[in-house]
Amino acid sequence: MASIGKEERSLPRRVTMKDVADRCGVSLSTVSLVLSGDQRIPPGTTRQVLEVVKALGYRPNVIARNLARQRSKTLAVILPDPEAKADQRFFAEALKGVYAETARQGYRLILDVATPQFMSRRFYLRLLKENSADGLLYLGAGLRDEFLADKELLSYPFLLVGGYLDDPHISYAAPDEESGALAAVRHLASLGHARIGHIGGPALFSSVRDQAAGYRRGLEEKNLAFDTSLTEEIAFHPEAARQAALRLLERKATALFAGTDLMAAGALAAVKESGLRPGRDIAVVGVGDADAAEWLDPALTTVRFRVRDMAAEGTRRVIEGVQGEASGVFQKKYPAELIVRKSCGAA
Amino acid sequence: MASIGKEERSLPRRVTMKDVADRCGVSLSTVSLVLSGDQRIPPGTTRQVLEVVKALGYRPNVIARNLARQRSKTLAVILPDPEAKADQRFFAEALKGVYAETARQGYRLILDVATPQFMSRRFYLRLLKENSADGLLYLGAGLRDEFLADKELLSYPFLLVGGYLDDPHISYAAPDEESGALAAVRHLASLGHARIGHIGGPALFSSVRDQAAGYRRGLEEKNLAFDTSLTEEIAFHPEAARQAALRLLERKATALFAGTDLMAAGALAAVKESGLRPGRDIAVVGVGDADAAEWLDPALTTVRFRVRDMAAEGTRRVIEGVQGEASGVFQKKYPAELIVRKSCGAA
DNA sequence: CTGAAAGCGCTTACAG
DNA sequence: CTGAAAGCGCTTACAG
Numbered sequence: 125m126a127s128i129g130k131e132e133r134s135l136p137r138r139v140t141m142k143d144v145a146d147r148c149g150v151s152l153s154t155v156s157l158v159l160s161g162d163q164r165i166p167p168g169t170t171r172q173v174l175e176v177v178k179a180l181g182y183r184p185n186v187i188a189r190n191l192a193r194q195r196s197k198t199l200a201v202i203l204p205d206p207e208a209k210a211d212q213r214f215f216a217e218a219l220k221g222v223y224a225e226t227a228r229q230g231y232r233l234i235l236d237v238a239t240p241q242f243m244s245r246r247f248y249l250r251l252l253k254e255n256s257a258d259g260l261l262y263l264g265a266g267l268r269d270e271f272l273a274d275k276e277l278l279s280y281p282f283l284l285v286g287g288y289l290d291d292p293h294i295s296y297a298a299p300d301e302e303s304g305a306l307a308a309v310r311h312l313a314s315l316g317h318a319r320i321g322h323i324g325g326p327a328l329f330s331s332v333r334d335q336a337a338g339y340r341r342g343l344e345e346k347n348l349a350f351d352t353s354l355t356e357e358i359a360f361h362p363e364a365a366r367q368a369a370l371r372l373l374e375r376k377a378t379a380l381f382a383g384t385d386l387m388a389a390g391a392l393a394a395v396k397e398s399g400l401r402p403g404r405d406i407a408v409v410g411v412g413d414a415d416a417a418e419w420l421d422p423a424l425t426t427v428r429f430r431v432r433d434m435a436a437e438g439t440r441r442v443i444e445g446v447q448g449e450a451s452g453v454f455q456k457k458y459p460a461e462l463i464v465r466k467s468c469g470a471a
Numbered sequence: 472m473a474s475i476g477k478e479e480r481s482l483p484r485r486v487t488m489k490d491v492a493d494r495c496g497v498s499l500s501t502v503s504l505v506l507s508g509d510q511r512i513p514p515g516t517t518r519q520v521l522e523v524v525k526a527l528g529y530r531p532n533v534i535a536r537n538l539a540r541q542r543s544k545t546l547a548v549i550l551p552d553p554e555a556k557a558d559q560r561f562f563a564e565a566l567k568g569v570y571a572e573t574a575r576q577g578y579r580l581i582l583d584v585a586t587p588q589f590m591s592r593r594f595y596l597r598l599l600k601e602n603s604a605d606g607l608l609y610l611g612a613g614l615r616d617e618f619l620a621d622k623e624l625l626s627y628p629f630l631l632v633g634g635y636l637d638d639p640h641i642s643y644a645a646p647d648e649e650s651g652a653l654a655a656v657r658h659l660a661s662l663g664h665a666r667i668g669h670i671g672g673p674a675l676f677s678s679v680r681d682q683a684a685g686y687r688r689g690l691e692e693k694n695l696a697f698d699t700s701l702t703e704e705i706a707f708h709p710e711a712a713r714q715a716a717l718r719l720l721e722r723k724a725t726a727l728f729a730g731t732d733l734m735a736a737g738a739l740a741a742v743k744e745s746g747l748r749p750g751r752d753i754a755v756v757g758v759g760d761a762d763a764a765e766w767l768d769p770a771l772t773t774v775r776f777r778v779r780d781m782a783a784e785g786t787r788r789v790i791e792g793v794q795g796e797a798s799g800v801f802q803k804k805y806p807a808e809l810i811v812r813k814s815c816g817a818a
Numbered sequence: 819c820t821g822a823a824a825g826c827g828c829t830t831a832c833a834g
Numbered sequence: 835c836t837g838a839a840a841g842c843g844c845t846t847a848c849a850g
């Protein structure tokens with residue numbers, strides 16, 4: 125008995141509902157009703173059917189069931205193209221949240237990746253039109269994803285997780301990056317920093333834009349001038365962040381707020397390279413609370429979001445949409461929490 | 472037009488094959504044959520049918536197709552319970568490899584998580600028996616997963632990715648941790664280290680056990696004594712690694728080989744805490760090449776595996792199994808590569 | 819070359 | 835309370 129092979133493709137014939145019905149001496153309908161927990165069937169019959177089901181090891185063919193019921197009881201989740209090199213932790217957490225909710229509600233989860241081909245050929249729509257999925261979750265949308273405003277797509281239950289578009293028709297569950305940045309800047313300002321640099325990501329993401337807005341709002345609130353020379357817009361990459369940090373240090377920044385923890389790691393390297401001590405001479409703050417954040421040197425102060433809960437709630441809304449229970453657009457931003465460690469010099 | 476809601480659940484009736492057939496004035500069979508690329512249909516008819524398909528925006532109902540074809544053209548991938556807190560990077564990479572291969576071959580991927588309930592209720596078997604999936608990939612198996620030797624499960628195409636069991640019937644694609652550890656120890660020994668400590672994970676994982684074997688083999692090869700007091704078996708957690716590293720330093724280890732990069736991060740912290748300089752006084756090496764590895768201080772020397780390729784090849788074998796093309800058990804370990812950075816003191 | 823028909827394994831009004 | 839029958843939307847021998 126090999127685990128892969130020709131021999132065992134022709135195994136025990138699958139047990140069907142008919143087998144169960146025959147063995148019980150009842151009709152298909154009766155078995156079907158028992159299995160869907162219909163109250164009309166008396167306890168005696170129910171018990172007997174269930175016993176035979178167990179004895180034969182019967183499992184309903186979900187494909188047949190789905191065809192008859194005209195739905196797949198499946199959600200599709202689309203992850204960003206891995207080549208985009210975004211925050212792994214975020215997507216891992218989001219996926220956990222989505223999975224937890226689909227599993228809880230007995231939905232299946234199919235996974236896809238937003239490769240250029242997947243997008244340009246509108247495979248996301250196919251999933252829905254082909255009945256492979258009843259609803260769609262799209263993770264980490266960027267502002268360039270205007271295809272998401274697709275009329276046809278909007279006719280299905282569909283929600284963005286982790287990003288959003290400026291479109292009143294598109295549902296989303298996203299981190300409140302603005303509040304996160306605000307908390308970071310407030311904290312840095314309260315530690316006495318007046319020259320706080322921001323190392324932000326590509327502006328085509330809602331999260332990035334919101335983060336920049338929060339940064340700016342924080343400065344205003346603390347009566348600090350907004351200085352574009354203290355602002356860097358770069359790719360989500362630690363090496364790019366390192367270089368940006370070097371530039372900001374030249375311009376006499378005393379604190380660096382980086383768009384992600386990995387970017388903050390690059391900034392820490394730049395600070396050390398410049399002969400300065402992060403956490404003492406220069407404060408550094410990141411975003412995301414990556415696994416390694418606590419183990420950087422010094423331990424990284426960071427902004428954390430409850431990504432799992434956020435993703436789970438978004439998933440719940442899509443399922444409600446599938447089941448015709450929800451109505452209207454769902455748009456919600458989830459608050460941030462500042463995790464203070466050594467790198468900001470406060471601890 | 473809201474993205475979630477009751478209103479739009481009753482949208483344009485789905486276009487079926489019958490609609491296409493009627494519009495073309497041909498039979499269902501003809502349309503079906505055209506769509507499956509059957510050569511019997513003349514080019515003229517084919518062209519006409521395809522035009523109507525496009526005009527009507529017809530997409531085949533895959534549920535109906537799968538029912539008729541008696542397969543789901545879907546693979547299920549089981550991830551470890553997130554509570555187990557294993558290496559995120561590994562699973563992200565493995566998932567990418569699996570996805571790339573399933574997508575390439577037109578298979579759908581469904582995702583599940585090995586929660587205690589999922590395992591104890593044998594949900595993995597259900598997926599197969601209910602025709603939700605044609606084959607199964609199980610990521611990160613531990614030796615405690617003896618349920619995987621399940622007779623019934625073995626009758627389906629099934630393969631482990633990233634771990635294996637001592638069972639000649641169970642296919643796997645796993646990292647060659649032994650060669651990785653061997654390379655690390657050789658390298659450390661060649662730098663003059665005689666007291667190399669090993670901070671390993673829980674021994675119930677094949678990878679952990681193999682790593683320990685490689686460590687031991689490396690010592691033997693270099694004529695260094697194997698000393699159990701230089702060996703720690705702990706949970707996959709950086710804090711536990713930090714404590715283990717402190718103990719090993721007390722026992723005068725001059726080099727620390729940690730089971731994962733995150734554990735190595737904990738070890739780095741311990742070294743600094745002890746007033747020693749990692750990369751100068753004490754060498755540290757990790758495994759996995761995590762995103763942050765390069766950005767730890769000092770940059771971490773680590774053992775890297777081509778997890779993506781490994782997962783893709785495993786997936787290919789499962790698909791072959793599904794299609795009745797492969798036979799026999801597939802068991803393969805994939806070689807390691809040592810990435811030398813500063814933390815070992817060589818660079 | 820193409821159509822009528824049976825079949826995939828369920829669900830669900832509709833009778834009785 | 836339960837069964838016969840139609841239906842879900844395809845595929846695939848089998849005729850012609």
